Amino acid sequence: MLTAIVYATIALITVCYLSDWLFCLWDSPRTPPRARSRVPLVGHLIGLMRARTSYYTEVSAQQHSDVYTIGIFNFKIYVINSRQLIPLVQRLSKTLSFTPFQQFATRVYIDCSSHTVDLHGNPDFTRDLDKVTRAALAPGPHLDYQNSRTVKSLNESLDKLLLGSSANDPVRIQLYQWSRDAVTLAATNGVFGSSNPFLDKKIEGAFWTWNEGLTTMVVGLGLFAREALGARQLLVNSFKTYLNNDYQDAAEVIKERIRILSKYGAPLDDIARMQATFNIALLSNTAPSAFWTLFNVFSRPELLQELRAELEECAVSQNSDNSGYELDIVAVKMKCPRLLSVFEETQRTLTIHANIRKVLEDTTLGNYHLQKGSYVQIPNAPIHNDGELWGPNPTEFNPRRFTKNDGTALSSSLPSNSFLAWGVAPHLCPARQFASTEVLAMVALLFLRVEMEPVGGIWKRPEPKIGDLVTVLPPKTDVEVEVRQRVGWDGNWVLKIGKSTSKVPLTSG
Ligand code: HEM
The missing domain is CATH 1.10.630.10 (Cytochrome P450)
Incomplete structure (x- = not known):
């Protein structure tokens, strides 16, 4: 029985690492670099549940790129890590939009029709x-x-x-x-x-x-x-x-x-x-x-x-x-x-x-490619x-x-x-x-x-x-x-x- 549990655990860990690696493999070459987490697939999710937006402060301190990617399964959040990129996000406000968050709040916060x-x-x-x-x-x-x-x-x-x-x-x-x-x-x-x-x-x-x-x-x-x-x-x-x-x-x-x-x-x-x-x-x-x-x-x-x-x-x-x-x-x-x-x-x-925007269409932000359906976050603390x-x-x-x-x-x-x-x-x-x-x-x-x-x-x-x-x-x-x-x-x-x-x-x- 014990041996079966050990084998199952090893198999699960292997599948997780493999899936994480596969998700990265599908990234376009211009995807902002990924911030690695010690736990595959859900490590960043756990971090976000633990520290909420303060998690970005912890991760940003270890990243050298002006924007980086946080992956949770195949879902991506692009985190802006330099104030120089903010004007670009502003110029792209049609495809990097605040509106989905407002709709989300209207539904989830207060249950409007x-x-x-x-x-x-x-x-x-x-x-x-x-x-x-x-x-x-x-x-x-x-x-x-x-x-x-x-x-x-x-x-x-x-x-x-x-x-x-x-x-x-x-x-x-x-x-x-x-x-x-x-x-x-x-x-x-x-x-x-x-x-x-x-x-x-x-x-x-x-x-x-x-x-x-x-x-x-x-x-x-x-x-x-x-x-x-x-x-x-x-x-x-x-x-x-x-x-x-x-x-x-x-x-x-x-x-x-x-x-x-x-x-x-x-x-x-x-x-x-x-x-x-x-x-x-x-x-x-x-x-x-x-x-x-x-x-x-x-x-x-x-x-x-x-x-x-x-x-x-x-x-x-x-x-x-x-x-x-x-x-x-x-x-x-x-x-x-x-x-x-x-x-x-x-x-x-x-x-x-952390200001939030949804990527409504595949978008080019400077040298980077942002994939439709993902989110952009601009955490304030790393800049402050x-x-x-x-x-x-x-x-x-x-x-x-x-x-x-x-x-x-x-x-x-x-x-x-x-x-x-x-x-x-x-x-x-x-x-x-x-x-x-x-x-x-x-x-x-x-x-x-x-x-x-x-x-x-x-x-x-x-x-x-x-x-x-x-x-x-x-x-x-x-x-x-x-x-x-x-x-x-x-x-x-x-x-x-x-x-x-x-x-x-x-x-x-
Ligand atoms: C010290 C107090 C306040 C702080 C620090 C603050 C901060 C902010 C921030 C950071 C945003 C941008 C949200 C985002 O882009 O994610 C925002 C938006 C907004 N705030 Fe404030 N706020 C304050 C007080 C107020 C008050 C008193 C009101 C109303 C009378 C208000 C009304 C709004 C509205 C309507 C928006 C949305 C703007 C938009 O959708 O373009 N805020 N606020």
Whole structure:
């Protein structure tokens, strides 16, 4: 019996190695070189299941080619390993397409009907939806309206937190949980208006439960994500009620997306599903970005002092009736290069996104041949960790990395496609001005208004939680902190929001 098992194992291993070798034999001579895995056929699959997109960081570090192939059976993923190839991928956007992923998300994430899944493959529909989304989120009066409600809501969450606390009487919070709640409420108040479904705490909880179950759904194990599926239904129902109510004070981006979906005949149930899905873009990266920026600064007292000095000099004034302070949001966005540098460095060191494109036709990319039906991935981390671009110790957090010696912003002197935290054109995040205004306003308010200490006295950096389908990973464990009013900086804080045409000078443009 034992001998039979040994023979069967040897036979299986031989067949696996042989099949792997045969798949390679069928490669065209211009196929990007294959990254070898110790386990034939499924080694890369195991790696991807274990580390998700962080697996590309591990493999890319050992590859010398500017693009390489990952093979899983006869399925291929071409991984871009040099920023020089990105413009070529951009130019080939008709055959290297983002659309199949959008269709996949519409089906697997939220279970839309086949009508709406097919719509996401209709170029007229995707063009119209993209056009209205970008127009509504571009700097101008619509974004002013949305920003103003979002930033005010953040300040109110902080007022509420500090209510009843004083310099001697701290409140204890879980920092990620609190930041996530504040961001969720602020962003959803900003876009959904007074009928915001997230005003109900149950709906907020349902969104995050669903969000955490997405990875299981994506790998086809939806049946094992019962809690997430139940949460998703609750969320969808809340958006059906929302659509049946008056949502006239919603932001333009919501009203316009509903208009386009209706124009192309999407049923109400699917429109509710699409609104529920929009929250993934709205919330899932902003909350961890805010958390890590707060953690990176409060855990470095000298850096905190530096940022406070910058903000106090450029963006804070006393209220005319001396009842408190006014924070000028335009100045926070435009006149505080050190603050912006800390935010962008947080993004640079923590972004794990891998932009995805499907190869719709056999395609020539530079010297390489890409086979129809395969995928292209552009992982951000290998480019963000490239020492030639970012200087010594590229994996370390350096708060001054995005400023020059004279303290001014570095962005203009960086080569193109060095910083990919907001994606790659033509799918560059259309909400980057909104999201960065939200994060910068939130962290500036906390730096100015509170003292924060870790419970236990020592700041311990949590590990990022690998596996979530996000651009910036949340922490694996939360950080318990004590928050108290900053001495001399209490009173009534009001915000001067200004116009969104005064833009955050982001490195991505
Ligand atoms: C810090 C927060 C955010 C980060 C880091 C971020 C990052 C990104 C990235 C990397 C992409 C490209 C995806 C790809 O090509 O695979 C993207 C696309 C997108 N983001 Fe954001 N995003 C953030 C916040 C937001 C917010 C608040 C909204 C909505 C108000 C939003 C709406 C979108 C949309 C609609 C797209 C798809 C664009 C397209 O299909 O061309 N994002 N975002």
